[in-house]
Amino acid sequence: MTSSKSDSSTDRIFANPLASIPDFRFDESVVSVFPDMIRRSVPGYEAIINMIGELAGRYAQANSTCYDLGSSLGAATLAMRHGLRAEGCRIVSVDNSQAMLDRAATILQQDGGNLPVELRCEDIADTPIENASVVVLNFTLQFVPVERRAALIEKIYQGLLPGGVLILSEKVSFSDPQHQALMIELHHNFKRANGYSELEISQKRSALEKVLLPETLATHQQRCKQAGFASVDVWFQCFNFASMLAIK
Numbered sequence: 001m002t003s004s005k006s007d008s009s010t011d012r013i014f015a016n017p018l019a020s021i022p023d024f025r026f027d028e029s030v031v032s033v034f035p036d037m038i039r040r041s042v043p044g045y046e047a048i049i050n051m052i053g054e055l056a057g058r059y060a061q062a063n064s065t066c067y068d069l070g071s072s073l074g075a076a077t078l079a080m081r082h083g084l085r086a087e088g089c090r091i092v093s094v095d096n097s098q099a100m101l102d103r104a105a106t107i108l109q110q111d112g113g114n115l116p117v118e119l120r121c122e123d124i125a126d127t128p129i130e131n132a133s134v135v136v137l138n139f140t141l142q143f144v145p146v147e148r149r150a151a152l153i154e155k156i157y158q159g160l161l162p163g164g165v166l167i168l169s170e171k172v173s174f175s176d177p178q179h180q181a182l183m184i185e186l187h188h189n190f191k192r193a194n195g196y197s198e199l200e201i202s203q204k205r206s207a208l209e210k211v212l213l214p215e216t217l218a219t220h221q222q223r224c225k226q227a228g229f230a231s232v233d234v235w236f237q238c239f240n241f242a243s244m245l246a247i248k
């Protein structure tokens with residue numbers, strides 16, 4: 001799946017050597033290449049997005065709210081908007097990058113869907129979760145400081161209706177060092193096959209080192225169980241990228 005085209009929507013952020021590598025930020029330079037970046041970096045991203053629409057269709061309850069927390073350009077929001085079947089639903093999409101939300105607003109306007117979407121620029125720690133039937137954290141929790149994750153998951157659990165779900169997708173780590181090394185190697189091979197150079201892979205890795213903090217699947221499952229979720233099961237995994245469905 002090598003990307004042959006190279007234009008202003010192609011991710012070349014780490015293509016040239018940088019004297020020093022700042023921590024990764026979701027700023028304007030990232031917004032313009034984000035769809036290309038995430039598709040070439042996260043194995044299974046498109047499948048997960050499609051399945052979020054399917055899962056939202058199955059679990060959304062009439063007259064409830066569906067949340068997309070860390071919504072970026074609104075890919076999961078759009079999947080939900082077109083997948084929801086229950087009457088009277090609304091979607092709340094939250095990101096703390098104004099640049100992301102500005103672009104998401106244009107994309108949502110151009111989209112033909114008529115389900116109402118509220119875009120909020122704020123830290124997801126500050127978002128009230130109320131009357132929720134579906135909450136999506138699609139590769140967002142990994143950017144929240146580890147010590148704040150339990151409070152966020154508890155807040156989501158409290159705001160969900162009975163039978164409501166949390167879809168939690170994350171880059172994960174493994175406690176067995178050999179397996180961890182294998183998964184990282186296979187992920188890097190995936191990125192190479194998608195046209196990223198060794199320099200791009202290593203500079204991006206350094207930029208993410210302090211801001212993207214993966215945990216094990218067991219840690220995520222324990223945290224969700226601790227918050228009260230009745231079940232927390234993995235429904236997708238490719239290498240060190242996984243998505244879980246937690247049901248209240």
Ligand code: GEK
Pocket residue numbers: 026038069070071072073074075076094095096097100122123124125137138139140143144
């Ligand atoms: C997708 N879900 O395409 N509060 C609000 N937003 C945050 C916070 C926070 N505390 N921390 C990070 N973000 C999307 C992909 S990207 C994943 C999610 C990635 C936002 C951040 O600004 C960015 O837009 C998003 O979470 C993470 O399905 O790039 O690997």
